[in-house]
Amino acid sequence: MLIKNISVLYGSDLKYLSSVDVRVSGQYFKQIRKSLRVASKEECYDCEGFLMIPGFVNAHTHIGDSLAKDLGLELDAEQRIHPISGLKHRILSTSKPSHLVDFMRNACVSMIRKGITTFIDFREGGIDGINLIQKAIRHVPIRPVILGRLEYYQDKRSVKQNVPLPKSKRIELQQLLRKCDGLGISGSNENSDSVLRYYSKFKKIKAIHSAETNQSCKTSKKLTNRTETHRCLLLRPNFLVHMTHASRRDLQLAAKNKISIVVCPRANASLAEGIPDVSLMIKAGCNVTIGTDNVMFNSPDMFRELDYLWKVSMGMKKSRIDPKTILKMATVNAGKLLRNKKLGMIQENTLADCIIIDKRTIDLAPMHNPYASIVHRASENAIKAVIIGGKIAHGTI
Numbered sequence: 001m002l003i004k005n006i007s008v009l010y011g012s013d014l015k016y017l018s019s020v021d022v023r024v025s026g027q028y029f030k031q032i033r034k035s036l037r038v039a040s041k042e043e044c045y046d047c048e049g050f051l052m053i054p055g056f057v058n059a060h061t062h063i064g065d066s067l068a069k070d071l072g073l074e075l076d077a078e079q080r081i082h083p084i085s086g087l088k089h090r091i092l093s094t095s096k097p098s099h100l101v102d103f104m105r106n107a108c109v110s111m112i113r114k115g116i117t118t119f120i121d122f123r124e125g126g127i128d129g130i131n132l133i134q135k136a137i138r139h140v141p142i143r144p145v146i147l148g149r150l151e152y153y154q155d156k157r158s159v160k161q162n163v164p165l166p167k168s169k170r171i172e173l174q175q176l177l178r179k180c181d182g183l184g185i186s187g188s189n190e191n192s193d194s195v196l197r198y199y200s201k202f203k204k205i206k207a208i209h210s211a212e213t214n215q216s217c218k219t220s221k222k223l224t225n226r227t228e229t230h231r232c233l234l235l236r237p238n239f240l241v242h243m244t245h246a247s248r249r250d251l252q253l254a255a256k257n258k259i260s261i262v263v264c265p266r267a268n269a270s271l272a273e274g275i276p277d278v279s280l281m282i283k284a285g286c287n288v289t290i291g292t293d294n295v296m297f298n299s300p301d302m303f304r305e306l307d308y309l310w311k312v313s314m315g316m317k318k319s320r321i322d323p324k325t326i327l328k329m330a331t332v333n334a335g336k337l338l339r340n341k342k343l344g345m346i347q348e349n350t351l352a353d354c355i356i357i358d359k360r361t362i363d364l365a366p367m368h369n370p371y372a373s374i375v376h377r378a379s380e381n382a383i384k385a386v387i388i389g390g391k392i393a394h395g396t397i
Contacts, residue, residue: 060291
């Protein structure tokens, strides 16, 4: 496939190239430069007036609760999403598997239409939960990263007494990890030091919720006399999710240990739990990415997430943030989080995952600053096509 005369946000710095040709071969970008010649029998598209940007990576989702949209709005965070006693747990445990699959599939289709080419999902329900999401994404051309979880949560007494993971659960964990990309742990307050250290031994991706709520932070201090984030580091995670109430010291520890952070600002706001301080995270040297979190209370729309984060962050800190910095959180930084140099950017030999934006749409024209336009003006309506792995997954060129 040869795409001619298109604008591109190129490379790890999202450099704006006003008009180039892009050759896609198989799943990868092969050549990006001016005046490429059409090869014999090669599909060729003239895309003057369009902009190619990297496909969005939704770095944190829970699509399993897609069938529970907007239930429990009157409840606080613990009442809605606690892994043992929360409304979400009760809904997931009593819903028909076929219903869960149908609505998870709908969430994946919705994400593609909004330019999300990869998503990282915390999949509850053990091996059965992994089987359900794999069934849901069958024949849906999105790139999933599935982080499974044992349905095993310790009470406060077990955490205090540092009870280890039972032998039966160790066997189940081995089976689980053969079916998914890694572990997505609920939090440190439901796991003893011993359990977190045991999980840390595995080489697959490891991630954990940290400092999402004031209550979880207080519980950790009361239970262990340590911050939630400090205990989460026992997992040796690739990334921490939320960090909404993380201290400056917590952020410095994450940066020192090269642990990425996924922020979910709209989800945090919808739960009335505050806004993550991305300026402080960046200042501490953290690699920051962005996710949409639970479909139960937030739509999987990265355009809306970028817009909200950019404006609320500037409003809170009363200082400017470069919109390119925000856009990198949904693209380049996510590739770093997954330690995948072929994901999250457009350059030669990277995965051909991209969004083709019509610069002439009524909301974008005239486009003077492509980064600002994408972050706070673009929407699903501006998408001409979405390409995943070198194939058109949505729209037309």
